Amino acid sequence: MTVLLGCIADDFTGATDLAGMLVKAGMRTVQLIGVPAGPPPQDVDAIVIALKSRTNPAPEAVEESLAALRWLQQAGCRQFQFKYCSTFDSTARGNIGPVAEALMEALGTDFTIACPAFPANNRTIYKGYLFVGDELLSESGMRNHPLTPMTDANLVRVLQQQVAGKVGLADYKAVGQGAQAIKARFEALKAEGARFAIVDAVTNRDLEEIGAACDDLPMITGGSGIALGLPENFRRRGLLARHDAADALPATGGLRAVISGSCSVATQAQVALMAETAPAFVIDPLQLARGDDVVSAALDWAADRLSRGPVLVYATATPEKVRTVQAHLGVEHAGSLVENALADIARGLVKLGVGQLIVAGGETSGAVVKALGVTGLRIGPEIDPGVPWTTVLKEGGGQPLALALKSGNFGSPDFFVKAWSKLA
Known part of the structure; x- marks a missing residue:
């Protein structure tokens, strides 16, 4: 090959x-x-x-x-x-x-x-x-x-x-x-x-x-x-055939969730729209800094709601709120607190049966895939320009986990709402 x-x-x-x-x-x-x-x-x-x-x-x-x-x-x-x-x-x-x-x-x-x-x-x-x-x-x-x-x-x-x-x-x-x-x-x-x-x-x-x-x-x-x-x-040069089914993914199941750590303008709109119709849990960096067990609270909250449809867990905030938190905690400390918490929540959600997970934000996505032990992804159909569904490459088979890793700046306002329709 x-x-x-x-x-x-x-x-x-x-x-x-x-x-x-x-x-x-x-x-x-x-x-x-x-x-x-x-x-x-x-x-x-x-x-x-x-x-x-x-x-x-x-x-x-x-x-x-x-x-x-x-x-x-x-x-x-x-x-x-x-x-x-x-x-x-x-x-x-x-x-x-x-x-x-x-x-x-x-x-x-x-x-x-x-x-x-x-x-x-x-x-x-x-x-x-x-x-x-x-x-x-x-x-x-x-x-x-x-x-x-x-x-x-x-x-x-x-x-x-x-x-x-x-x-x-x-x-x-x-x-x-x-x-x-x-x-x-x-x-x-x-x-x-x-x-x-x-x-x-x-x-x-x-x-x-x-x-x-x-x-x-x-x-x-x-x-x-x-x-x-x-x-x-x-x-x-005759080196590449056209693979019409290059985006084919195995069928996935399981519960559905969205985790958002991005504070971009696009993601703020996506979070706001999903929160109108789906249960939403807000992550407060100041509570994390105080030592509150926000991760357990989020997972307990999600466990009662996942069976009824997708849930949203987010730390997305306006630039003004982000600057206030950063002034209080420091830029790096605030970022790492949120990333680590969201990564732990993602791992907990998968244990609760989530099989189709959307993650918004580059830094958040990096923390989540590390927490989940993901080593590789097979790339599937596009949701919006620049954002495809993927499935986790697993050794030994088993039910695949579908992941959509979304750059904070990408996607239409209804991205979180419509993404599920792209999966088989």
């Missing part, structure tokens, strides 16, 4: 997002949690390794990403992608730039692209500026993100602060003319000494052409949208 595409994602929901895009394009794809210890799974075309490195210190993120790359190289992957959020979440020092440069050095390549565009979720790039809908990134809700506030929409400027190599721009003048013009722009940038190209994209067609222009690059970096154009490169 030859794995064609090896991907390294800097958080768990982002990994699922990317894997879902590859499945939609007909690539049999699995998501592995953390750097694997054993051999690659059989009968897959693409592997996405999910790390929890977005907000780690840069040296840690680099070390873990290089370990993932080495494993993917041993698996025989022909091309690599470093995947990060479509809102380019990072800080002035990283981690996108340092990780990308380390991966480039390890692969012996001196040029790559950076393209976080995802038009299906209203993330577009024009003249190097990242837009969320009609707003600049720096004027969107991301400017208030509690961990990685994005206050500059100019991606050339943002990335240049993080890397030693020169960052250039392949703007829409080239992108709009298709793959060959994009390749020509890449060559011009390399001649000018650029090691990175921010690439404009405003439609899915743009992403397909950009993907085609990257057919000979050992590594690309970007959001999940850039994966739209990669599978066809392998098909043109």
Whole structure:
């Protein structure tokens, strides 16, 4: 078996997002949690390794990403992608730039692209500026993100602060003319000494052409949208068959629950809508800090309600409430309290018989899959752009657990309500 595409994602929901895009394009794809210890799974075309490195210190993120790359190289992957959020979440020092440069050095390549565009979720790039809908990134809700506030929409400027190599721009003048013009722009940038190209994209067609222009690059970096154009490169070379049932999952059963730790604008709307019709339990970080047994209280509450339909357990709050809690407890302490509590609740819910679980938020998803001992996911049908259902890879069979790991920024307001209809 030859794995064609090896991907390294800097958080768990982002990994699922990317894997879902590859499945939609007909690539049999699995998501592995953390750097694997054993051999690659059989009968897959693409592997996405999910790390929890977005907000780690840069040296840690680099070390873990290089370990993932080495494993993917041993698996025989022909091309690599470093995947990060479509809102380019990072800080002035990283981690996108340092990780990308380390991966480039390890692969012996001196040029790559950076393209976080995802038009299906209203993330577009024009003249190097990242837009969320009609707003600049720096004027969107991301400017208030509690961990990685994005206050500059100019991606050339943002990335240049993080890397030693020169960052250039392949703007829409080239992108709009298709793959060959994009390749020509890449060559011009390399001649000018650029090691990175921010690439404009405003439609899915743009992403397909950009993907085609990257057919000979050992590594690309970007959001999940850039994966739209990669599978066809392998098909043109006769390396990839089209698998029409690439998103097929085994039937799942069990009770249903939603756990939400994200405080993004999108998730706030989703929580509010579900709470109108479903039982909801609010996690208070200040109660956790006082030592109250919130986990047991939540599980006792859920045990009385799960048999009647989905339940919602959430710590989602407005930016103002989040800042108040962070001022009282500290940013890291507040975050870890909530993540650990939600992870313990997830583990308890599964023991209570939950077999179909939605988790909202990248950090929360990372904590939950770790608590559940998940090592891999088979990627299934899409709920909303960037968010598929998955099933946990289990040794020895048994009833599969269905998981939907949702990035905080993704999904329509009725995401939690409609997701169940996508499962067999």
